[in-house]
Amino acid sequence: MEGYLLDWANLLLRWLHVIVAIAWIGSSFYFVWLDNSLRAPSDAALKEKGVGGELWAVHGGGFYNPQKYLGAPRHLPEDLHWFYWESYSTWLSGFGLFSVLYLFNPKVFLIDPNVANLTPTVAVILALAFLVVGWLVYDVLCRALQKKEGLLAVLVVAFVVIASWAACNLFSGRAAFLIIGAMIATIMSANVFFWIIPGQRKVVAAMKAGQPVDPIHGQRGKQRSVHNTYFTLPVLFAMLSNHYNMTYSHQYNWLVLVLIMVAGVLIRQFFILRHKGVVNVVYPIVAVALLAAVAAWIAPSRPAAAAAGASAAAVDVAQVKPVMDKHCIQCHAAAPTLMPTPAKGLMFDQPDQIKAHAQQIYQQVVVQKAMPLGNITNMTEDERALIGRWFEGGAK
Structure with a gap:
């Protein structure tokens, strides 16, 4: 609550x-x-009143004539309006x-x-x-x-x-x-x-x-x-x-x-x-x-893990799940421990949930390295590379 x-x-x-x-x-x-x-007024009466500039404008079907005094x-x-609230x-x-x-x-x-x-x-x-x-x-x-x-x-x-x-x-x-x-x-x-x-x-x-x-x-x-x-x-x-x-x-x-x-x-x-x-x-x-x-x-370069993905051993979600459990479910779970509710509404408790958001995980974790937030859980480069190989191999 x-x-x-x-x-x-x-x-x-x-x-x-x-x-x-x-x-x-x-x-x-x-x-x-x-x-x-504002333009200097041509009307002598306005000048006499101390007006230094005026403007004629039309808006919403009406005409307006704001004036600024010297x-x-x-x-x-x-009735004086103040602009401060x-x-x-x-x-x-x-x-x-x-x-x-x-x-x-x-x-x-x-x-x-x-x-x-x-x-x-x-x-x-x-x-x-x-x-x-x-x-x-x-x-x-x-x-x-x-x-x-x-x-x-x-x-x-x-x-x-x-x-x-x-x-x-x-x-x-x-x-x-x-x-x-x-x-x-x-x-x-x-x-x-x-x-x-x-x-x-x-x-x-x-x-x-x-x-x-x-x-x-x-x-x-x-x-x-x-x-x-x-x-x-x-x-x-x-x-x-x-x-x-x-x-x-x-x-x-x-x-x-x-x-x-x-x-x-x-x-x-x-x-x-x-x-x-x-x-x-x-x-x-x-x-x-x-x-x-x-x-x-600042455009991200192609990660080395992705470039080597074709020749690397296939990685499936079962290998990625322990990494997600260690670094991600603290914020992205049905009952997160670091936040009151799942961040961005994303939950990675189950393998199907991880596969459904493979593109976002890859972008945030591997390409931009923005997640985990502030790398609060100290995710290693090897773990990021593992996720990279998994995604490049088809996120199976």
């Missing part, structure tokens, strides 16, 4: 996380597009999901003995430290280099590269990618919580008190919002990467992570410029070339 309830917590938290993340990213992308699409409007409306809900639901899946099961999901021999307690502390330290380092850099955006960008990228390398040398590849994504997502939400919304509240408070509005709040909020939009695609890849072990299981997985995140930034840059009327195809071309190069680089 405990495992069943955890599965429901996983499902509902993931569903909630996706829903609110769509709302946050959608509103973020919309406002970046809107800000870059600084703040002279008279604050009573999307950010907070995304982070809270994401952290809840991260806790249920990873922090509550560090031995299974966080730790890979072949990477670093961590205790569960140390692994959890280090994972949380990445979130906290990531924000602190980023925030210090922004404070120190507020007017040196070029240098700031270089140092933030360098920090993410270092953090990616460190995470991939401390945690299992799957967890490392997710932790870097969570670290950047924490930075994004903290930007909203500590800078963007407080700055806007100070502007509103000054207006209500009849005091002049300090433009620094708008400048700081704009800087952090711009940073957030560049972070978005790298974070989305990191969050989705746990479904694609060919990326995080590579020997140089930290570099794979960095290169794919760079491709995401280049794609985002293309769209930001396009909003301004500048179409520079160099960015998407370089991004696609980078992704293609990574895909070619």
Whole structure:
């Protein structure tokens, strides 16, 4: 029953996380597009009111005319919408999901003995430290280099590269990618919580008190919002990467992570410029070339066991079953010992079940060597080769 309830917590938290993340990213992308699409008003009355840019748009059968003021409007409306619940809900639901899946099961999901021999307690502390330290380092850099955006960008990228390398040398590849994504997502939400919304509240408070509005709040909020939009695609890849072990299981997985995140930034840059009327195809071309190069680089080679399969002695499922019993049924069984329920719903208790999933077993165990997860059961190369010969011989 405990495992069943955890599965429901996983499902509902993931569903909630996706829903609110769509709302946050959608509103973020919309406002970046809107800000870059505004045109100076031609109406003298709008200029007199302090409107610096406007846009006419049609959507859903209606016409819209959003306007942006230079600084703040002279008279604050009573009905003022704030954009912050999307950010907070995304982070809270994401952290809840991260806790249920990873922090509550560090031995299974966080730790890979072949990477670093961590205790569960140390692994959890280090994972949380990445979130906290990531924000602190980023925030210090922004404070120190507020007017040196070029240098700031270089140092933030360098920090993410270092953090990616460190995470991939401390945690299992799957967890490392997710932790870097969570670290950047924490930075994004903290930007909203500590800078963007407080700055806007100070502007509103000054207006209500009849005091002049300090433009620094708008400048700081704009800087952090711009940073957030560049972070978005790298974070989305990191969050989705746990479904694609060919990326995080590579020997140089930290570099794979960095290169794919760079491709995401280049794609985002293309769209930001396009909003301004500048179409520079160099960015998407370089991004696609980078992704293609990574895909070619990490492509699995044909295992030696498979190449020798034709001349090797025939292997049947009776020989493979003891290997599966030793290394796989801890997670893939009717009553697994390392997980509350069978992972991915796959069970290998019986020979027929093993044969039915021969292709998946071969791909995960022999080609990509992604399973057992974190090689927690220490499967040997000889055992992988045995499974390889069995599959290449027809999985009999």
